[in-house]
Amino acid sequence: MLSRVADSLYWMSRYLERAEHTTRLLDVNLNLMLDESSPSSEHRWLRVLHALGHPRELTWGGDPYTLTRTLTFDLTHKASIVACIISARENSRHVREQISTEMWQRLNSLYLDVTRPNIEIETEGDATEFLQTITEAIHQFQGITDSTMSHGEGWQFIQVGRNIERAAATAMLLEAYHEDLWTHPEGIPEGTEYLEWMGLLRSATAFEAYCKVYTADLSPDRILEFLLLDAQFPHSLRFAIDAMQHALEAIQVESGGMSRAEPLHRLGGRLQAMLSFSSIDDVLDQGVIAVVRNIQQQCRSIHSTIYELYVDYSIQTALAG
Amino acid sequence: MPQNQSQQFAQMAMNNYLLDHAYDEMFAAPGEIHRHYEPLLSHFSSLPADELQRRKQAADLSFLNQGITFTVYGRNEGTEKIFPYDLLPRIITAAEWAKVEHGLMQRITALNLFLKDIYNEGRILKEGIVPREVVYSCKQYRRQMIGLQVPRNIYIAICGTDLIRLENGEFVVLEDNLRVPSGVSYMLTNRRVMKRIFPQLFRRYNVRPIEQYTQLLLGTLRSLAPEGRPEPNIVLLSPGVFNSAYFEHAYLARQMGIELVEGRDLVVHDNVVYMRTTNGLRRVDVIYRRVDDDFIDPLAFRPDTILGVAGLFNAYRAGNVTLANAFGTGVADDKALYAYVPDIIKYYLSEEPVLKNVETYLLTRPSERQHVLQNLDKLVVKAVGESGGYGMLIGPQSTAAQREEFARKIEADPRNYIAQPTISFSRAPCLIDDALEPRHVDLRPYVLYGDKVTVVPGGLTRVALTRGSLVVNSSQGGGSKDTWVLSQ
Secondary structure, X not given: OEHHHHHHHHHHHHHHHHHHHHHHHHHHHHHHOOOOOOOOHHHHHHHXXXXXXXXXXXXXXXXXXXXXXXXXXXXXXXXXXXXXXXXXXXXXXXXXXXXXXXXXXXXXXXXXXXXXXXXXXXXXXXXXXXXXXXXXXXXXXXXXXXXXXXXXXXXXXXXXXXXXHHHHHHHHHHHHHHHHHHHOHHHOOXXXXXXXXHHHHXXXXXXXXXXXXXXXOOOXXXXXXXXXXXXXXXXXXXXXXXXXXXHXXXXXHXXXXXXXXXXXXXXXXXXXXHHHHOOHHHHXXXXXXXXXXXXXHXXXXXXXXXXXXXXXXXXXXXXHO | XXXXXHHHHHHHHHHHOOXXXXXXXXXXXXXXXXXXXXXXXXXXXXXXXXXXXXXXXXXXXXXXXXXXXXXEOOOOOOEEEEOOEXXXXXXXXXXXXXXXXXXXXXXXXXXXXXXXXXXXXXXXXXXXXXXXXXXXXXXXXXXXXXXXXXXXXXXXXXXXXXXXXXXXXXXXXXXXXXXXXXXXXXXXXXXXXHHHHOHHHHHHOOEOOOOOHHHHHHHHHHHXXXXXXXXXXXEEEOOOOOOOOHHHHHHHHHHHOOEEEOHHHEEEEOOEEEEEEOOXXXXXXXXXXXXXXXXXXXXXXXOXXXXXXXXXXXXXXXXXXXXXXXXXXXXXXXXXXXXXXXXXXXXXXXXXXXXXXXXXXXXXXXXXXXXXXXXXXXXXXXXXXXXXXXXXXXXXXXXXXXXXXXXXXXXXXXXXXXXXXXXXXXXXXXXEOOEEEEEEEOEEOEEEEOOOEEEOOXXXXXXXXXXXXXXXXXXXXXXXXXXXXXXX
């Protein structure tokens, strides 16, 4: 497969995952904000910005709705949902022939929907409904992708993109909540912890899945255990890294065997092993913040190794190998 | 449907269909239909009027869903439009086609010999059949090609020649497109849609198939592979998604099962071209390039290109990769050189040209220039380097200001323009809102030259959908029709 094609599929997938994550964070926080007994508005929305990795030049101006609009529509910010969807669609357009018609149509119609004139005015009254249609469309796209595209190398790159983005975003989300949950729990007014914890879980679509494992009895350590180490829940870090590693292995098989990909295989395997074989007590001993930052760092290394190996390799190395 | 209603449609078609001095593809005279159009008219007459509209919508939808679009420049980047499509096929009889085919084969053979000659011995220039200055002043002349051996001596592997019909019905050549002719995907998809929408009508005619085109193209490209590369890796090089013909590039690559690459996918090392894959570098042997000469290699041609591949020309020169078409073919479809093509055919083949040219004034000749400047309101002036209907003056439809502007341009750079009489291309019936109306059409058949010369029986019939307009280019509001060449 052409490197450029792999690159486009990977980014198409990452951008959509990013759009979905931002959409969900906004939706959850707009909803929880209505029960405004809990932390100050400022605290809440600064935490949202933190969870999004402090998008450049984006600051909290004091109004949640303004911030929501910016994070949704403002094309001057590359992190905004619409900007992410445009980027995803642009990437898919460059590899239109590699994805199925059904995928293209679903993504293209999402793009047309969120970029139509007046969309900002039309959705002013009900941001939530709009956000939910976006989430729904992205979920549909993922389903269509899985059922209409051959699960070959291209599809595997889509899996890698989605899961690496998801892992990095979930780690960042835990980092953003870290202070409130483990360092200064007193920052949250008494009696509202439950809502905050629920907010964290719902930001990772994990509330229902958590309850099935631990019942609705929420505690920070269990939440951490679930989001970090659960083997079965698709948004947990362990699950995402497992899926990423599987996809990378499949790619390695298709594109010239393991030996070339050894460094990448090692990096992914180390992270996978850490998440598979650590207990929550190990994580707490090392310190939550250290662990989640370390995971983010490893995701970045994996990303750049994928690039060196498949996309942006030097000609000399390729000819020597 | 009741008999009288169908007669009404045919009657209406005959009565409201106004003939003028242009040749009409369907009617020989008012009320007198060419025989090969009779089954068509009777079939259309048998359909209720709203049925035609319904099928038209079905066709449009089919184009839209398949993403058969082109990009219009000069507006927001990447404005995609469907190529307008007319339901009535344009029909060419076997006898008419035989002549067209013969003429096209003759022409591509001669032009190819001409290219070989001017980039090697230059006999035709020495003997003064074609003046040196016409060749050397052409912007498409590539001195880098001098003395270079191309596989099988084939410069033009793929060509799409624009033909029109004069008032007497004779096909003549309007333009040779020897660089990167486009439109073949519309020919193929038009046919596919037509077969789906009018299967019965299609069966009543014996239409020669065209669907083998992509296979023939692949065979042509394969036959041009550098020696010693029995299983050549063939790729299609596209400028990318913002190019107006991107749909076509993707379509052809998919139909041939070859990789669609952009300049950034290719690298040259030690005069060998490779493509970057996830599995490392893979050698490339034949490039069907849809990028113009100017943009293909920043080291050999325009240094500011970002579409090209640095070092590609040297790899080509070293014989490690074949490009189809070769570099420098544009000199043979230059609009000023066009005037010499009949002489070129006679010179190399000792034959009379089967297909004539349109009369052409060369503005570098003072007497002809004088004549043209005095008759700008009657003539068509074209810039030699432009295509796609850009940079053109249509005298009878121009304003005084436009004529003045062109007069100035001609005086400033006479080599850059040619003039031709305003010809009424033939007209063919089109379905315009529920009625048949005549519109001007041309014909672009596609010719391939590998092991042998093949002319695919058919081509792209382009339609000037605006009433009275003579501009058929898709960028200027043109549409297309399916073209049926009958087998008997």
